[in-house]
Structures are given as structure tokens and as C-alpha cells.
Amino acid sequence: xxxxxxxxxxxxxxxxxxxxxxxxxxxxxxxxxxxxxxxxxxxxxxxxxxxxxxxxxxxxxxxxxxxxxxxxxxxxxxxxxxxxxxxxxxxxxxxxxxxxxxxxxxxxxxxxxxxxxxxxxxxxxxxxxxxxxxxxxxxxxxxxxxxxxxxxxxxxxxxxxxxxxxxxxxxxxxxxxxxxxxxxxxxxxxxxx
Numbered sequence: 001x002x003x004x005x006x007x008x009x010x011x012x013x014x015x016x017x018x019x020x021x022x023x024x025x026x027x028x029x030x031x032x033x034x035x036x037x038x039x040x041x042x043x044x045x046x047x048x049x050x051x052x053x054x055x056x057x058x059x060x061x062x063x064x065x066x067x068x069x070x071x072x073x074x075x076x077x078x079x080x081x082x083x084x085x086x087x088x089x090x091x092x093x094x095x096x097x098x099x100x101x102x103x104x105x106x107x108x109x110x111x112x113x114x115x116x117x118x119x120x121x122x123x124x125x126x127x128x129x130x131x132x133x134x135x136x137x138x139x140x141x142x143x144x145x146x147x148x149x150x151x152x153x154x155x156x157x158x159x160x161x162x163x164x165x166x167x168x169x170x171x172x173x174x175x176x177x178x179x180x181x182x183x184x185x186x187x188x189x190x191x192x193x
């Protein structure tokens with residue numbers, strides 16, 4: 001999805017995006033169309049400042065993917081409850097009862113990483129998966145009969161892209177939540193003038 005001129009155009013583009021539809025089908029099978037429509041509504045209802053940050057920052061696609069993942073996979077999501085996506089799972093504790101130390105932010109981060117990986121080329125995903133499983137470039141190279149240097153290049157390229165995309169999302173999350181981001185650290189370290 002390219003940078004759009006308006007929220008309305010972004011919502012229309014979202015509804016027609018075949019790649020996002022495929023992702024929606026993988027995320028919540030029988031409710032993919034509902035998920036896409038809900039994500040489009042999130043865009044339409046977004047306040048103008050947040051829209052400007054997401055759209056002008058070039059993070060619209062990542063924001064949409066993250067929103068879809070959260071809506072469909074979080075037991076706390078209104079969408080997931082509405083469609084009974086967790087009807088057969090264990091009851092979800094109230095926020096007040098969330099004293100067990102479960103790291104919801106880490107779960108959210110893992111969903112972002114999985115969504116990002118789903119958007120990458122199949123070869124890069126498969127090489128990364130094999131490397132994570134085998135533990136070395138040489139083992140993967142022998143297994144698939146590809147030079148280990150090619151395996152290493154693919155793994156490094158995929159990890160660099162993942163890091164760049166992930167930090168872009170985190171940066172956007174900080175901007176959207178109103179955190180002030182500064183590169184001037186002289187107030188923390190007066191000796192660094």
C-alpha cells in the first residue's frame with residue numbers, strides 16, 4: 001500500500017489489497033473480510049494527527065498489519081470476542097487480575113515480527129527458518145546445496161530488513177502515543193557537549 005492522499009482512499013485501497021487479504025485469511029480464516037473491514041474502520045476513525053504521523057511517516061502498511069494481528073489474536077480484543085475467536089480457550093483475566101507477570105508487550109512485538117516476516121519473499125523466510133533451526137550457515141548450505149556465503153547473505157539481509165521495519169514500527173508507536181523523541185542527550189549527560 002503506497003502513501004495515500006486521504007484516509008478514505010487508504011480505506012478503499014485496504015479493502016482492495018490482495019496481499020493483506022491473504023494475510024487476513026491466515027490470521028483468522030472465516031472472518032477475513034470482517035477483519036479487513038474493521039481495519040479500514042480504524043483508519044477512517046483515526047484522529048487527524050495520528051493519521052498524519054502514520055501516513056506521512058510511511059508506516060501505514062505496518063500499522064494496518066499490526067492492527068489486524070492485534071484484533072484477531074489478542075484475547076482482549078473486541079473483534080476477537082465478537083467473533084468468538086477465543087471461545088474454546090481458557091478465560092481471559094481482567095486487566096486488574098493481570099498480576100501473573102505475562103508480558104503483553106512482548107506478545108504484541110512477536111505478532112509484529114511474524115506479520116513482517118509474512119510479508120517478505122518466500123526464499124528469505126525459508127532460509128531464515130532453516131538457519132534458526134540448524135544454527136549455522138554451513139549446515140543450511142549443505143542441507144539445501146547452496147553456498148554457505150549465499151545463506152549468510154540472505155540471513156543478514158533478512159535480519160537487517162526485519163530490524164529496520166520493526167524499529168520503524170516502534171518509532172511510529174512512540175510518535176503516535178505522544179512520546180517526545182529527541183536526539184539531544186546533553187540534558188542527561190552534561191559532559192557530552
